[in-house]
Amino acid sequence: MSGLPVTTADVIVVGAGVQGSATAFHLARRGLRVAVLDRAYPGAGATGRSSGFVRMHYDLAVESELAWRAFPTFEHWAEIVGEGDCGFSRIGFLQLVPHHQVASLRANVAAQQAVGIDTRVVTAADVADLVPGMVADDVEAGAWEPRSGYADPTGTAAGLLAAARRLGTSYAGGVAVQRILVDGGRVTGVATDRGEIHAPVVVNAAGAIAGKVAATAGINVPIKPWRHDTGYFGLPSARPGGPGRPIPVVLDNITTVYFRSEGRDLLLVGLEVGNDIGGDPDRPMETYDPEIVPQLAEKVCGRLPWMVDGDFRTAHPGQDGMSPDQRAILGPVGAEGPDGLYLQCGFSGSGFKTAPAVGEAMAEWILDGAPALAGLARFDLGRFARGDLLVGEHPYESLWR
Ligand SMILES: Cc1cc2nc3c(=O)[nH]c(=O)nc-3n(C[C@H](O)[C@H](O)[C@H](O)COP(=O)(O)OP(=O)(O)OC[C@H]3O[C@@H](n4cnc5c(N)ncnc54)[C@H](O)[C@@H]3O)c2cc1C
Numbered sequence: 001m002s003g004l005p006v007t008t009a010d011v012i013v014v015g016a017g018v019q020g021s022a023t024a025f026h027l028a029r030r031g032l033r034v035a036v037l038d039r040a041y042p043g044a045g046a047t048g049r050s051s052g053f054v055r056m057h058y059d060l061a062v063e064s065e066l067a068w069r070a071f072p073t074f075e076h077w078a079e080i081v082g083e084g085d086c087g088f089s090r091i092g093f094l095q096l097v098p099h100h101q102v103a104s105l106r107a108n109v110a111a112q113q114a115v116g117i118d119t120r121v122v123t124a125a126d127v128a129d130l131v132p133g134m135v136a137d138d139v140e141a142g143a144w145e146p147r148s149g150y151a152d153p154t155g156t157a158a159g160l161l162a163a164a165r166r167l168g169t170s171y172a173g174g175v176a177v178q179r180i181l182v183d184g185g186r187v188t189g190v191a192t193d194r195g196e197i198h199a200p201v202v203v204n205a206a207g208a209i210a211g212k213v214a215a216t217a218g219i220n221v222p223i224k225p226w227r228h229d230t231g232y233f234g235l236p237s238a239r240p241g242g243p244g245r246p247i248p249v250v251l252d253n254i255t256t257v258y259f260r261s262e263g264r265d266l267l268l269v270g271l272e273v274g275n276d277i278g279g280d281p282d283r284p285m286e287t288y289d290p291e292i293v294p295q296l297a298e299k300v301c302g303r304l305p306w307m308v309d310g311d312f313r314t315a316h317p318g319q320d321g322m323s324p325d326q327r328a329i330l331g332p333v334g335a336e337g338p339d340g341l342y343l344q345c346g347f348s349g350s351g352f353k354t355a356p357a358v359g360e361a362m363a364e365w366i367l368d369g370a371p372a373l374a375g376l377a378r379f380d381l382g383r384f385a386r387g388d389l390l391v392g393e394h395p396y397e398s399l400w401r
Pocket residue numbers: 014015016017018019020021037038039040041042043044045046047048049050051052053054153175176177178205206207208209210213228229230317318319320344345347348349350351352353354
């Protein structure tokens with residue numbers, strides 16, 4: 001007895017994070033027999049630690065379009081997914097950039113508006129209304145998305161997986177994929193610590209571990225673990241805007257901090273800089289780095305001075321796979337490896353909000369040979385060997401430094 005739920009499938013998905021779960025959902029919707037394997041449990045990786053931003057602002061048009069294609073799933077969860085709850089909170093999203101990037105921000109907003117995204121350029125005066133009590137004297141312009149906000153990443157992954165299972169997908173947790181099986185240049189399945197499962201297609205959605213999983217088939221996927229700790233602070237009850245008013249998602253590339261309300265009483269805070277990049281993705285990482293707490297407090301109080309009356313509650317570490325251009329690696333491995341092996345990894349700290357659309361694109365790749373969003377072909381593994389890295393049309397600097 002292997003303890004595995006099935007021994008054959010049409011597609012094996014390695015990893016039950018939000019990405020693998022989204023692919024399983026879309027493949028199952030199209031009638032495939034999918035087996036999802038996770039060495040731990042759904043949301044055990046980056047997904048369970050994600051800050052959950054749902055926004056469309058990027059400096060690369062195809063990423064904005066991808067996020068926009070994913071957006072209806074968050075807005076209309078019950079109709080589209082019909083299991084669990086993604087916990088979408090429409091509290092608005094504000095992107096701030098330094099002066100020398102304001103022209104890029106304006107151009108990015110115009111391009112996003114052209115595809116229908118609800119976004120506009122706002123001034124420092126607008127910012128004061130949008131985020132009461134926020135210091136904005138160094139802000140020339142920002143991008144405001146009134147319909148954006150955040151969702152619950154674990155709930156999103158669990159809901160997508162539950163919907164996939166409703167449609168016939170098999171799931172096994174606590175099953176580690178040890179090796180991708182290849183015969184005659186084709187994928188034939190995976191070897192796990194509980195036995196083998198055979199399938200002509202394997203999707204590697206193993207998050208920060210995806211490089212190790214790919215290496216078992218002799219493929220070099222150039223991702224490094226990117227560690228990112230986030231903190232939760234209690235909001236003071238007496239604060240500008242009043243206790244009931246949520247603080248929108250603010251991604252501040254000027255002072256390199258981000259924050260948003262978490263429910264009614266907490267503020268989630270993260271830093272854009274100082275994140276460790278590299279190391280073994282399997283290194284122990286149970287607790288947060290205590291040195292992060294004063295840095296988070298100082299940065300957030302720089303923007304929201306009244307947070308001096310807030311209090312630190314807790315923090316947690318997380319990690320994602322970071323690619324050399326800080327963009328995802330998607331699609332068939334191509335000339336680099338065996339037929340039937342697909343990559344869905346390297347999300348570089350940004351792969352939560354796009355997951356529903358990436359999952360749909362992966363299903364299109366597998367079943368139709370190409371995704372409907374043609375620009376995704378540029379996210380292939382081969383771009384690194386070609387030296388054809390993805391760069392925004394109106395670029396900012398690397399977000400994570
Ligand atoms: C702290 C933090 C904050 C973030 N904030 C945001 C945000 O606000 N918005 C946003 O869009 N993105 C954000 N991200 C990024 C986003 O969370 C990730 O890109 C996304 O969750 C990646 O999902 P995934 O399914 O690819 O990977 P993961 O969630 O890491 O899932 C991979 C799964 O694979 C499993 N696995 C690994 N190896 C094996 C194996 N050998 N066999 C079987 N299973 C295996 C793991 O157990 C894990 O469950 C953040 C990331 C972090 C760390």
